[in-house]
Amino acid sequence: MKMWSGRFRQPLDPAFEQWQRSFEFDCRLIECELEASAAHARALTKAGVLSAEELESVLRGLDQIGEKAAESPEFLNDSEAEDVHHFVEKQLVGLIGDAGYKLHSGRSRNEQIATDLRLYVRAGCDEIGEALSTLIAILLDRAEQAGQAPMPAYTHMQRAEPVLVAHWLLAYAEMLLRDRDRLSDCRKRANCCPLGSAAVAGSTLPLDRELMASELGFDSPTANSIDATSDRDFVLEFVNALSMLALHLSRWAEEMLMFSSQA
Numbered sequence: 001m002k003m004w005s006g007r008f009r010q011p012l013d014p015a016f017e018q019w020q021r022s023f024e025f026d027c028r029l030i031e032c033e034l035e036a037s038a039a040h041a042r043a044l045t046k047a048g049v050l051s052a053e054e055l056e057s058v059l060r061g062l063d064q065i066g067e068k069a070a071e072s073p074e075f076l077n078d079s080e081a082e083d084v085h086h087f088v089e090k091q092l093v094g095l096i097g098d099a100g101y102k103l104h105s106g107r108s109r110n111e112q113i114a115t116d117l118r119l120y121v122r123a124g125c126d127e128i129g130e131a132l133s134t135l136i137a138i139l140l141d142r143a144e145q146a147g148q149a150p151m152p153a154y155t156h157m158q159r160a161e162p163v164l165v166a167h168w169l170l171a172y173a174e175m176l177l178r179d180r181d182r183l184s185d186c187r188k189r190a191n192c193c194p195l196g197s198a199a200v201a202g203s204t205l206p207l208d209r210e211l212m213a214s215e216l217g218f219d220s221p222t223a224n225s226i227d228a229t230s231d232r233d234f235v236l237e238f239v240n241a242l243s244m245l246a247l248h249l250s251r252w253a254e255e256m257l258m259f260s261s262q263a
Helices: 014-019 023-046 052-071 084-096 109-146 165-190 209-215 225-230 233-259
Strands: 150-155 158-164
Touching: 023 052, 023 084, 023 109, 023 209, 052 084, 084 109, 109 165, 109 225, 109 233, 150 165, 158 165, 165 233
Parallel strands: none
Antiparallel strands: 150 158
């Protein structure tokens, strides 16, 4: 059953239904979706919508979905699932029955995708930031090892002036430090929790937004539900930071090719 099926009396045109599916793309968000769903389930329990037994069943079902997804990529080959939200609900209902439908109480896919994307971007900032820290440390170590070793610096693709190898290595350390700072700055703006915003005007249920934000490691709930469900600034910031990083790595690769030539 579709999550929106109550609004339509007839099924969608099959060609259109396939066209509007996003699961083959957003299936990579499944860990984030499961994590956010668990936080929402706990808030529903606190609000009296789910019983303690239902919460236990929901959390167990979410864990099982996560385990299956991690163990077998084929598990995600679902031609019926519209998106990652529909997939999780479908699998959860199959595991625990009608209690799985209650998980969608008081929430909307608008806030779900906004939350999933923030979790995904935040994890990306952390993972890439750690990798950059490691690479920067290696550059610093190699610069120290290089000592007073000279090399030619290039301008306009021609050898220009002598510089230290350490000086050249530290130039890339500076670039990567800026890249790491951009990711850290992006993370700050991404690290707010949209849960509780519902479709656009906030949930009709008395959900504890502070609880959900805390459980997911966010600094705070988002301040405005209209902005929270539509904001994708942080995604653009993340992509821009990665573009700058890619340019620096491309420059490094180009220089290594130049150093390997006979010119």
